[in-house]
Amino acid sequence: MIAGRLLHESKILLRHTEWNVSEIAYSLGFKEATHxxxxFKKNMQITPIRFREMK
Structure with missing residues (x-):
């Protein structure tokens, strides 16, 4: 349930902000952007950057 919420929030931030991936990661509580x-890639089968490019 928590993972689903984090994934939902990350998709919103990637689509509707100009924040870089590190800023999004830290805002969601990840200590490292690589984590x-x-x-994101494990759950979406695509990187956050590629997801953003698909806008």
Missing amino acids: FNDF
Whole structure:
């Protein structure tokens, strides 16, 4: 349930802000941007950068 909420919030931030991936990662409580990248890619099968480019 928590992972689903983090994923939902990360998609919103990637689509509706100009924050870089590190800023999004830290705002969601990830200590390292690489951990956020791994989490996002594991759940979406795409990197956060690629997701943002798909706008």
